[in-house]
Amino acid sequence: MIEGLLTxxxxxxxxxxxxxxxxxxxxxxxxxxxxxxxPVMAHAxxxxxxxxxxxxxxxxxxxxxxxxxxxxxxLAGKAANSLGIPVILDPVGAGATALRSRSxxxxxxxxxxxxxxxxxxxxxxxxxxxxxxxxxxxxxxAGDMVEAAAELAHRYGAVVAVxxxxxxxxxxxxxxxxxxxxxMMGTITGTGCMLSSVVASFCGVEKDGFCAALAxxxxxxxxxxxxxxxxxxxxxxxxxxAFFDEIYNLTEEKINSGKKITRQ
Amino acid sequence: MIEGLLTxxxxxxxxxxxxxxxxxxxxxxxxxxxxxxxPVMAHAxxxxxxxxxxxxxxxxxxxxxxxxxxxxxxLAGKAANSLGIPVILDPVGAGATALRSRSxxxxxxxxxxxxxxxxxxxxxxxxxxxxxxxxxxxxxxAGDMVEAAAELAHRYGAVVAVxxxxxxxxxxxxxxxxxxxxxMMGTITGTGCMLSSVVASFCGVEKDGFCAALAxxxxxxxxxxxxxxxxxxxxxxxxxxAFFDEIYNLTEEKINSGKKITRQ
Amino acid sequence: MIEGLLTxxxxxxxxxxxxxxxxxxxxxxxxxxxxxxxPVMAHAxxxxxxxxxxxxxxxxxxxxxxxxxxxxxxLAGKAANSLGIPVILDPVGAGATALRSRSxxxxxxxxxxxxxxxxxxxxxxxxxxxxxxxxxxxxxxAGDMVEAAAELAHRYGAVVAVxxxxxxxxxxxxxxxxxxxxxMMGTITGTGCMLSSVVASFCGVEKDGFCAALAxxxxxxxxxxxxxxxxxxxxxxxxxxAFFDEIYNLTEEKINSGKKITRQ
Numbered sequence: 001m002i003e004g005l006l007t008x009x010x011x012x013x014x015x016x017x018x019x020x021x022x023x024x025x026x027x028x029x030x031x032x033x034x035x036x037x038x039p040v041m042a043h044a045x046x047x048x049x050x051x052x053x054x055x056x057x058x059x060x061x062x063x064x065x066x067x068x069x070x071x072x073x074x075l076a077g078k079a080a081n082s083l084g085i086p087v088i089l090d091p092v093g094a095g096a097t098a099l100r101s102r103s104x105x106x107x108x109x110x111x112x113x114x115x116x117x118x119x120x121x122x123x124x125x126x127x128x129x130x131x132x133x134x135x136x137x138x139x140x141x142a143g144d145m146v147e148a149a150a151e152l153a154h155r156y157g158a159v160v161a162v163x164x165x166x167x168x169x170x171x172x173x174x175x176x177x178x179x180x181x182x183x184m185m186g187t188i189t190g191t192g193c194m195l196s197s198v199v200a201s202f203c204g205v206e207k208d209g210f211c212a213a214l215a216x217x218x219x220x221x222x223x224x225x226x227x228x229x230x231x232x233x234x235x236x237x238x239x240x241x242a243f244f245d246e247i248y249n250l251t252e253e254k255i256n257s258g259k260k261i262t263r264q
Numbered sequence: 265m266i267e268g269l270l271t272x273x274x275x276x277x278x279x280x281x282x283x284x285x286x287x288x289x290x291x292x293x294x295x296x297x298x299x300x301x302x303p304v305m306a307h308a309x310x311x312x313x314x315x316x317x318x319x320x321x322x323x324x325x326x327x328x329x330x331x332x333x334x335x336x337x338x339l340a341g342k343a344a345n346s347l348g349i350p351v352i353l354d355p356v357g358a359g360a361t362a363l364r365s366r367s368x369x370x371x372x373x374x375x376x377x378x379x380x381x382x383x384x385x386x387x388x389x390x391x392x393x394x395x396x397x398x399x400x401x402x403x404x405x406a407g408d409m410v411e412a413a414a415e416l417a418h419r420y421g422a423v424v425a426v427x428x429x430x431x432x433x434x435x436x437x438x439x440x441x442x443x444x445x446x447x448m449m450g451t452i453t454g455t456g457c458m459l460s461s462v463v464a465s466f467c468g469v470e471k472d473g474f475c476a477a478l479a480x481x482x483x484x485x486x487x488x489x490x491x492x493x494x495x496x497x498x499x500x501x502x503x504x505x506a507f508f509d510e511i512y513n514l515t516e517e518k519i520n521s522g523k524k525i526t527r528q
Numbered sequence: 529m530i531e532g533l534l535t536x537x538x539x540x541x542x543x544x545x546x547x548x549x550x551x552x553x554x555x556x557x558x559x560x561x562x563x564x565x566x567p568v569m570a571h572a573x574x575x576x577x578x579x580x581x582x583x584x585x586x587x588x589x590x591x592x593x594x595x596x597x598x599x600x601x602x603l604a605g606k607a608a609n610s611l612g613i614p615v616i617l618d619p620v621g622a623g624a625t626a627l628r629s630r631s632x633x634x635x636x637x638x639x640x641x642x643x644x645x646x647x648x649x650x651x652x653x654x655x656x657x658x659x660x661x662x663x664x665x666x667x668x669x670a671g672d673m674v675e676a677a678a679e680l681a682h683r684y685g686a687v688v689a690v691x692x693x694x695x696x697x698x699x700x701x702x703x704x705x706x707x708x709x710x711x712m713m714g715t716i717t718g719t720g721c722m723l724s725s726v727v728a729s730f731c732g733v734e735k736d737g738f739c740a741a742l743a744x745x746x747x748x749x750x751x752x753x754x755x756x757x758x759x760x761x762x763x764x765x766x767x768x769x770a771f772f773d774e775i776y777n778l779t780e781e782k783i784n785s786g787k788k789i790t791r792q
Contacts, residue, residue: 026717034765038665040623040664042662044594050626050627051624
């Protein structure tokens with residue numbers, strides 16, 4: 001299902017246009033390079049459509065949104081839609097403020113999104129199933145996250161990918177769980193944003209967003225496990241260094257032997 | 265005086281809302297996580313009040329300010345004030361341009377600030393005692409920094425914390441000096457900003473800003489010493505990695521045996 | 529030709545004002561410190577002239593430009609021009625969108641630029657000699673890059689410095705090639721931006737932009753080679769750490785024995 005995707009990604013080097021937050025933008029660029037794709041960040045209203053049309057995937061991340069930035073996201077998203085370029089939405093902090101919830105919904109209403117990637121609170125809140133978020137961190141999830149994710153997937157015709165101890169990926173019909181990952185990933189900022197960049201990188205070479213997201217979650221979580229096991233890892237910053245290195249050093253073999261996917 | 269504060273911080277995980285500069289924002293988020301708190305960055309006028317009200321501390325850092333960002337800071341600051349949430353001001357580059365000096369003063373006039381954290385030039389200049397700044401680096405301090413800090417503390421009813429070879433912390437009555445720290449901390453950008461995030465993290469669990477700032481300065485400086493002594497440290501970047509790791513790995517025991525506080 | 533320049537830089541610690549992109553701004557600040565200069569980032573219209581006048585060099589980098597930011601660049605550039613402070617332009621992504629090409633040309637028309645530093649696609653496109661860029665990465669260069677660089681140098685009376693496997697530096701009369709560097713430098717984002725910061729740091733102490741750029745390219749590439757050879761380097765992130773450390777640890781002796789310059 002995900003076999004060969006990393007190889008394809010590294011051959012095609014898809015260009016991933018990001019309109020994203022200022023906190024983790026450098027990490028998003030570096031993780032995109034590490035997985036094998038090509039990042040570009042551009043947010044000016046005057047250029048986002050042109051940049052989106054030149055890309056193979058578009059990431060919209062509302063982590064430090066402004067009204068004008070959301071306008072740019074919608075322009076870029078529509079341009080991407082017009083050419084069938086996949087759009088990945090990371091609704092960072094949806095539920096934490098009205099602006100974030102409304103902006104995520106506005107994007108979903110106006111842009112055809114291929115993959116919505118969020119934590120359990122963000123997805124639960126967008127699905128209308130509840131959840132509680134503190135800043136941008138999930139504190140409490142909806143009772144049944146699988147149901148919430150599937151409902152959101154149906155509503156927008158999108159793949160919904162929920163990061164957590166056990167990740168959930170669904171297009172409303174197919175459901176997969178990914179058990180890869182490590183608690184050290186929660187000690188650094190931006191792992192959620194970076195994961196969205198990796199999802200977008202795979203979407204740039206794989207039309208089936210379900211498979212693309214699955215590959216991304218496995219790669220990302222597996223790299224986290226490998227990095228946590230490295231002797232150099234003595235805290236969050238050395239973990240982060242090892243994590244980027246492990247993403248760069250992933251191979252089909254490592255993925256094949258390390259992936260922890262269960263299907264429902 | 266500072267005993268048990270790190271433990272309390274890690275239990276309560278205060279949410280620290282930052283309105284900050286684009287240069288060091290990622291480091292500020294990561295240092296907030298490393299010390300044990302929870303960072304969130306939000307600067308849109310439409311959401312800053314809501315985010316500030318949900319937080320346990322608010323950092324205002326003018327490192328790459330714009331007029332609109334200062335407006336957002338004041339909105340957020342007033343919202344924090346209305347709920348008694350501590351506000352920490354980092355007047356980055358005050359004195360370097362008129363905009364920075366005026367903006368720092370405007371914030372201090374309109375928002376009740378708990379802790380003003382700056383380098384000696386910034387504090388001396390805000391206190392009207394002179395000093396010279398080059399970019400954002402202190403080049404020359406006021407003649408008597410303790411007097412300058414105390415006067416500024418009195419004027420605004422705030423704790424004033426001055427970073428330097430010997431740090432000064434005062435609320436105008438109490439004065440403490442912290443000797444922790446290492447010259448390697450000056451080889452990377454953003455240590456000042458990060459320190460403000462750590463001060464805010466402690467303010468999120470300790471109402472007495474004097475104690476909170478003291479704990480933060482000790483922890484920060486001590487982690488710098490420990491990082492500089494690590495065999496992996498071969499320059500500024502490996503020092504930085506070790507520094508974040510050491511902040512994450514701080515314990516009450518390390519603080520107790522490593523703190524270098526003198527009182528006047 | 530470049531002997532003694534690093535020593536001079538570290539003695540004088542020139543202040544380098546950056547108006548730059550949000551992706552690599554932290555790296556630019558840290559690399560400026562690592563080479564021995566002092567970075568400051570300021571982009572508000574109200575303060576850029578004052579900050580530029582206080583600096584010894586000004587970097588204009590359009591990596592995540594907006595119309596307002598370009599306005600600020602022109603204000604700052606003119607202020608720098610009025611005092612003879614060197615201006616370094618990094619036309620990131622020129623050719624990728626009309627906004628980027630037009631903005632680079634607008635800056636070149638309104639500001640006297642000392643050094644234009646770009647990759648081969650950016651320089652070829654600005655010279656009107658063709659080239660193809662994907663996001664911000666050069667995909668195809670003009671047929672004769674030396675000619676393109678020299679023509680651009682003549683047109684604007686600037687030094688043109690082209691990064692690539694073999695770097696080209698020319699003021700239209702003198703031409704030098706630098707062979708220092710390592711492919712690992714392409715695995716992290718921002719090496720182009722960082723190189724511009726290093727060029728600006730040298731311009732802050734050396735009026736001849738040709739020599740300043742030459743010194744910067746040699747130092748930067750040499751540090752990349754040394755970092756790639758380090759046993760700790762296991763991927764892009766550990767390479768990056770080693771790279772910053774090696775820049776910090778450069779000496780005149782290392783430069784003298786490691787420089788790979790050829791002249792035409």
